[in-house]
Amino acid sequence: MSQLKKTLLGSIAPLMLSGMLIAQVAPVNASEADQKQYARFTQDNELLTPRNYREWMFIGAQVTPKDMNDGKPAFPEFHNVYIDPVSWAHWKRTGEFRDGTIIVKELTGVGAKQSASGNGYFQGDFNGIAATVKDSKRFADRMENWAYFTFDSYDAKKGNIQDDEACAACHKANAEEDMVFSQHYPVLRAAKPGK
């Protein structure tokens, strides 16, 4: 065998091996992707402020305007609600919220009540975010294992965990699907398996 031929064989074999490695690695990566966590925490179990959530999966919007709530709605005013993409994929597959599910509610003021499309409520500027995370290990002592967080500002590094009475109790009493107000989220309902 010539030296050239040996070198070529030496070149091809690892390329094939490399190809095999890619083929073998891919499923591992897919599995890792399935496990990706969007809720990130400090060492003291404090939720880091979610970022880039506007590019997650939108599941619904509602509006509780000031002028329908004596000027002081609990959550002013539009609520744009997002779920992280891996938990969304899990929901579509199982109809359940996985451990690690994070849902962000972004509040937006009413910017106008009239536009070319008619009378109504139209979004103005952002008012801040709130978030909830489900985790049966991290939040084993929380109601249905969901913890709720407020944030002092968009610049806050981390959230403020809320007592169960502040958020969870109301979700438990009124939300239709595992503490989530699916009754207001047609996008979520339509994607549930078997629907």
Add this chain to the structure above:
Amino acid sequence: MSQLKKTLLGSIAPLMLSGMLIAQVAPVNASEADQKQYARFTQDNELLTPRNYREWMFIGAQVTPKDMNDGKPAFPEFHNVYIDPVSWAHWKRTGEFRDGTIIVKELTGVGAKQSASGNGYFQGDFNGIAATVKDSKRFADRMENWAYFTFDSYDAKKGNIQDDEACAACHKANAEEDMVFSQHYPVLRAAKPGK
């Protein structure tokens, strides 16, 4: 040099080359991804009904309720608005809507006017979709190169193109950003370069 050492060297070089190939191929793939078109047409230039748009990029929601529009809003009632992901990436990079941009407006009825979060408007069930596509070649004769489509149902295979007077004229007169009502879309505004 031992045979083993030669083989090892032969193994390393193509792996390095392979790494270089990956590095060179990636931009080509990225470029192809940049060109991906989500608006798809029949041979007769009719827009095929968009699918899977709920997993595109959400840019805003407004509500024109029946009870604020004499029972007959032009678009009943919530409008959930989505842009295709590649046009979204282009918007973030350039602040412009590329050729091929498709924006889908999904209408959703008001399901409730009261919930645990207060009084307001809460989404019920889907009412159908409308869409608009910008294309300077395909729609060279359309106002600002945007064409507007309605759909008879979710099952419709294709859309019904609308006269400029039906949709485009109003968008031209009232929308703040290239025929798009960005004044109602804080998500869109916040992502514009330089904002």
